[in-house]
Amino acid sequence: MTDNDLSMMPRPVSDSQSEMAQIVLPNDANPLQALLGGRLMHWIDMAGALAAHRHSRHYVVTASIDHLDFLFPVRVGDLVILRSSVNRVFRTSMEVGVKVWVENYLEDSSHHVSSAYLTFVAVDREGRRLPIPAVIPETDEQKRRYEDAGRRRENRRSEMDRRRRPRLH
Numbered sequence: 001m002t003d004n005d006l007s008m009m010p011r012p013v014s015d016s017q018s019e020m021a022q023i024v025l026p027n028d029a030n031p032l033q034a035l036l037g038g039r040l041m042h043w044i045d046m047a048g049a050l051a052a053h054r055h056s057r058h059y060v061v062t063a064s065i066d067h068l069d070f071l072f073p074v075r076v077g078d079l080v081i082l083r084s085s086v087n088r089v090f091r092t093s094m095e096v097g098v099k100v101w102v103e104n105y106l107e108d109s110s111h112h113v114s115s116a117y118l119t120f121v122a123v124d125r126e127g128r129r130l131p132i133p134a135v136i137p138e139t140d141e142q143k144r145r146y147e148d149a150g151r152r153r154e155n156r157r158s159e160m161d162r163r164r165r166p167r168l169h
């Protein structure tokens, strides 16, 4: 078996699932001490890239981030946990899901803050796109995400086609 065959062997979702933790510091917040949305978007991008890089074992670039809702306010001093996993691989791109939680150990509470789907593309040092090994969903939850990711890709593609179509004025 060649090195290329080995590097394209399918890998289970669990192999690249990642977790990132951030304490919210004053520099991450607005004057009301609430976490800046843009800072959270940056952390989501980084957490997503972690799983994408681990799965593909290549450099990755962010091609798109789907719609984002901020469901729960996060304050200075809070602990933010971001969990990411590869939902599905297409050819040179893959969808990664990131779920964000805020944990407060003093109050023993945890709240869902945000969820996002990102598409990463694997590239070499010159920016050329590279094929990515398939991902194997094992649990029922991973299988559901795999199926849903296929539907979301179709939606993204039709939306991209719509945007690219020339407009008649």
Ligand SMILES: CC(C)(COP(=O)(O)OP(=O)(O)OC[C@H]1O[C@@H](n2cnc3c(N)ncnc32)[C@H](O)[C@@H]1OP(=O)(O)O)[C@@H](O)C(=O)NCCC(=O)NCCS
Pocket: 061, 062, 063, 064, 089, 090, 091, 092, 093, 094, 119, 121, 129, 156, 160
């Ligand atoms: C992402 C990028 C590599 C795609 O390049 P491209 O020339 O459009 O490539 P293609 O049309 O051949 O698409 C390559 C793959 O990316 C996917 N893709 C491209 N644009 C996409 C988008 N907006 N959303 C989701 N997937 C996208 C395609 O579906 C294809 O996937 P597949 O190989 O798994 O079927 C290119 O647009 C790029 O380099 N963008 C800048 C990335 C960057 O710098 N990100 C950081 C944020 S500034």
